Amino acid sequence: MKPGMCLLIILPYLLAFVPLVQSGSTQGLTDLVKRHLPIHAEDISFVLHEDNYTLGISNDQYTVHCDAGKVNVEGNSITALASGLHRYLADIAHVDVYWFIGSQLHQLQTLPPCEPLDGISIVPWRYHFNTVTFSYTTAFWSWEDWELELDWLALRGVNLPLAWVGYERILLETFMDVGLSQEQVLDFFSGPAFQAWNRFGNIQSSWLGELPVSWIDSQFELQKKILKRMVELGMTPVLPAFTGFVPRAFPVVFPEAKVVNISRWNGFSPEFSNVTFLEPSDSLFAQLQKNFVRKQKEYYGDITHTYTLDQFNENDPVSGDLVELNALANTVWRSLKEADPDAVWMLQGWLFFFKADFWTKERVKAFLDGVPEDKDMLILDLYSETYPQWQNLDSYFGKPWIWCQLRDFGGNQGLYGQVMNVTVNPVEALANSPSLVGFGLTMEAQEGNEIMYDLLLSQAWSPSPIDLPEYFHQWARTRYANAQDGDLPEAIFQAWDILLRTVYNNTDLVSAFSVTKSIFELAPNETGLLESPSHIPTKIMYDPSTLVSAWQRFLSAADTLPTLWSNVAYQFDLVDITRQVLANAFYPMYSTFLTHTNITSAGFDNETSLQVASQMQGQMLSLLSALDNTLRYTPSKSPESSLISWVNAARSWAGSNTSMADFMARNAVNQVTLWGPNGEISDYASRQWAGLVGAYYLPRWQMFTDTYLNAFRNRVSVNQTRLREDTFVWEKSQQEGVLVENMGELRDPGGLRDVVKRIEEEWCDVLGC
């Protein structure tokens, strides 16, 4: 297929869907270069030709020319220019900007020459973020964390990012304008680590204390910086809108208001769920919408017409009646158009998969038909790589939509990818769905596995599925190159080739459907852990010994090229691969432990069995201890890279207010442990982090294995109810500061070599290397 062909077909949709508001200046890119590559600020130039590319305004195109140490990038949009710059930096100069380890562009001394480069995107939009990413990943981010993210997004061609930060300030003012008191509104808001689900109308209020106004204000200030930078970098931010979720006191102030209690979410008590929803058919809805959108425009400027608006994300509409669903969507759409005549309503399409029982094809059609103009809507097909819905729903009946890779739940960290689905399927979708207008990343959290995110964004510039071995090779080449270094050891490419064929090439989507977690992160149990409980894939989808061989090759690369020991990307990935190798080794220990404490199969009074079980307990606990220790050498200081950094980032928002710092820490801890006042979705957002492994998972397994060994010695079976109760009491006791006191510190990554070498020595028998 020629690059132009599909574009001509989809052009009518693209021309219709133009919510673009651009700054038109290349200053933002010059500033980006100055931030990361100041010595070459004069040598890299950008020329924007807004309209002279043959295929019109809809797709981004760039050309890059190198001439006598200068690099000139031309393109038809700021995004195209950023993408051209990235192409040069990553493919020619072998430097890039990464999550967790930050920008490596400073490594570039001289600008290497290049043959002319050109690129054209196959879709006009590249989207990024899920509403919940704002809680699982960015909740406590500083402006510096955001700067890195926005540069990452710009360089990778993202031009449509979601922008939720600071929403509570706009909403607070909107409600106070119509007569609610500040207290009444604050009572509605959830804690800093849980805002996403409050914004979705799943939960309300905070079980950890009221949301501080200072937090609301500082997030609002942060949002202003984020939006300004997004626009400078050529992006169209997607802003929130008024959803209809209102404080409990709303019907007190407006006794005539048409409200319903909408949510019953994940076992949360009515105190924290049962969210009040103002029916869009009430004229107050449009009034609040108008005020909300006007305020945003006043504060942030006229920067976008695209709004994220989800009312039924894990909440069901009151009625499934087709006429009512149609009228509901129509009313919401009209409220947006009254507030902004160019408004485009963006919907996260999770509901059509997750609540497929409710959302029958005819109901979805009735709902979407409520928006009479197709161009006024944009659907995120949220989970396209595993459970795409666009085929079932006739390409959303003509509404523009985006093919999205969801891939990660709650920040789980297994090495994992579906390389075939992320390359072959979006290209097929583009050929088969005329209303497909973009590719996007809708992860619940950004974890490691960065190559999988890059892969889809790269695919957006390639009309045929990307050649994977070649892509992985190039990626590794750039990632570990100290730009001037020349050749990397072959072992490093062999390691990545094994990773491609094992962890990154899952094709059995029934057994695993997104990033995996390890069983040691779950509440210990003799059943249920290995079978991938719903939405928590724990199954190892490849031969673990193959991963061990990748690990050893990766490790041997630094014997050949010792400078790798001080290469931050190498350090980070070595910790990550070691983490997975150790996590996998936990599985057989667990199974052996259970077999040898099983009264039914091992009989009573069986000394041999008891010995094996005790030995297994020792191994399980020292494995977790070794893992926790290794994780402390991660070279990353990102909030989402250890319990220490997560909690400290949360605390840093409190300034010198110690009671607020404690409140922030409790929020941070609760999300990654109990997730709710009573463990409503305990361990959903578990993380394999330094501090959490050693101070939370390890003692929890100690309790479990002690109980089993004691029961076996005493010739009784374990009382499951009591063990569950005791474990829960312990889990709760960790919430109030204990965990934070025990989380320990990070260590100098320079010590990583000794630590990993020791693991290789001590654990090789067990690991099978």
Ligand SMILES: *[C@@H]1O[C@H](CO)[C@@H](O)[C@H](O)[C@H]1NC(C)=O
């Ligand atoms: C766009 O216009 C500029 C100057 O007007 C020209 O140098 C450039 O080659 C044009 N690009 C294309 C792709 O036509």
Ligand SMILES: *[C@@H]1O[C@H](CO)[C@@H](O)[C@H](O)[C@H]1NC(C)=O
């Ligand atoms: C919604 O729930 C609140 C408290 O849970 C209750 O007081 C109120 O009556 C309910 N409203 C409706 C309309 O059912």
Ligand SMILES: *[C@@H]1O[C@H](CO)[C@@H](O)[C@H](O)[C@H]1NC(C)=O
């Ligand atoms: C939750 O809301 C429903 C109405 O939708 C109401 O009937 C119920 O009483 C509320 N529950 C509690 C415990 O407040």
Ligand SMILES: *[C@@H]1O[C@H](CO)[C@@H](O)[C@H](O)[C@H]1NC(C)=O
């Ligand atoms: C994912 O890719 C595999 C292997 O190519 C294929 O069998 C499967 O149908 C794809 N799944 C989806 C949802 O596209």
Ligand SMILES: *[C@@H]1O[C@H](CO)[C@@H](O)[C@H](O)[C@H]1NC(C)=O
């Ligand atoms: C991934 O696995 C599928 C199915 O086994 C195979 O057809 C494909 O070639 C593999 N792809 C890569 C890049 O290893």
Ligand SMILES: *[C@@H]1O[C@H](CO)[C@@H](O)[C@H](O)[C@H]1NC(C)=O
């Ligand atoms: C204990 O052994 C019996 C008999 O072999 C088996 O049915 C049961 O599943 C085992 N229990 C566990 C927890 O492995």
Ligand SMILES: *[C@@H]1O[C@H](CO)[C@@H](O)[C@H](O)[C@H]1NC(C)=O
């Ligand atoms: C002791 O338990 C092991 C398995 O744990 C079993 O193979 C062996 O037969 C048992 N011995 C006796 C005497 O029950």
Ligand SMILES: *[C@@H]1O[C@H](CO)[C@@H](O)[C@H](O)[C@H]1NC(C)=O
């Ligand atoms: C400190 O934080 C607490 C909890 O957020 C808040 O109630 C209190 O007003 C704050 N104190 C000061 C001096 O700002």
Ligand SMILES: *[C@@H]1O[C@H](CO)[C@@H](O)[C@H](O)[C@H]1NC(C)=O
């Ligand atoms: C198991 O523990 C629960 C809770 O502690 C207790 O109520 C129950 O009686 C115990 N069951 C047995 C069989 O001991």
Ligand SMILES: *[C@@H]1O[C@H](CO)[C@@H](O)[C@H](O)[C@H]1NC(C)=O
């Ligand atoms: C193990 O899981 C079962 C099924 O969910 C549950 O009933 C039991 O309480 C759990 N046991 C422990 C110790 O948590």
